[in-house]
Amino acid sequence: xxxxxxxxxxxILSHSVSVNACEWHGADNFGIFGHxxxxxxxxxxxxxxxxxxxxxxxxxxxxxxxxxxxxxxxxAPLRYQRIKLEFIPSEQxxxxxxxxxxITQLRGDIxxxxxxxxxxxxxxxxxxxxxxxxxxxxxxxxIVVNAS
Numbered sequence: 001x002x003x004x005x006x007x008x009x010x011x012i013l014s015h016s017v018s019v020n021a022c023e024w025h026g027a028d029n030f031g032i033f034g035h036x037x038x039x040x041x042x043x044x045x046x047x048x049x050x051x052x053x054x055x056x057x058x059x060x061x062x063x064x065x066x067x068x069x070x071x072x073x074x075x076a077p078l079r080y081q082r083i084k085l086e087f088i089p090s091e092q093x094x095x096x097x098x099x100x101x102x103i104t105q106l107r108g109d110i111x112x113x114x115x116x117x118x119x120x121x122x123x124x125x126x127x128x129x130x131x132x133x134x135x136x137x138x139x140x141x142x143i144v145v146n147a148s
Contacts, residue, residue, distance in 0.1 A: 050077065051077070052075070052077070052083065052128065052130055052132075052139070053074065053075045053076075054072060054074045054085065054139070054141060055073045055074070056071065056126070056143060057070060057143065058143065058144060059143070059144040059145075059146065060143065060144070060146070061148065062116055062145060062146070062147050063116075063148060064116050064118055064119045064147040064148065065117070066115065067096060067113060067114075067115050068113070068115065068116070068145075069112060069113045069114070070111075070114075070143060071109055071110070071111055072085070072109065072112055073108075073109050074103060074108060074109075074110070076107070077106070079133050080130045080132055080137065081130065081131045082102075082130060083103035083128075083129075083130040084100060084102050084103065084128075085100070085101045085110070085127070086100045086127040087099050087100075087101075087112060087124055087125070087127075088124070089124045089125075090122045092117045092120065092122050092147075093115070093116055093123075093145060094115045094117060095112070095113070095114050095124075096113035096115060097111070097112050097113045112124070114145070116145055116147035118147065119147050119148055120146075120147060121144060121145070121147075122144075122147060123142050123145065124142070124145060125141070125142050125143075126140070126142065126143065127140050
């Protein structure tokens with residue numbers, strides 16, 4: 001009877017040891033071997049800025065004849081150089097800011113000041129040009145100005 005109890009205890013003990021992980025496998029991200037787990041590596045990668053982005057409101061409501069402004073946020077990775085923003089207003093919009101801005105920092109905000117001359121829907125085109133590792137990069141965006 002004692003032999004059966006000892007044998008049963010050994011069998012149960014051997015299975016419980018195989019279920020528990022050792023110190024090399026039991027930690028977060030599969031312990032010390034976590035660097036071999038491709039899914040863990042890709043999920044934990046920091047989200048770096050991948051491409052040049054220029055963000056602003058797509059549509060803005062303003063009063064006709066009153067000075068207004070819109071904030072434009074930009075982010076660029078290190079590989080982008082000679083970044084230039086060019087603003088082209090429609091006929092009934094006057095820019096109070098510079099028409100062309102050369103960007104020297106990788107992140108920032110620009111306040112574009114303008115004035116709608118008359119009521120109606122107008123457009124300001126935003127041309128973004130840069131050099132991406134020597135290759136030209138161009139993007140065109142638009143801001144719709146609703147003047148009342």
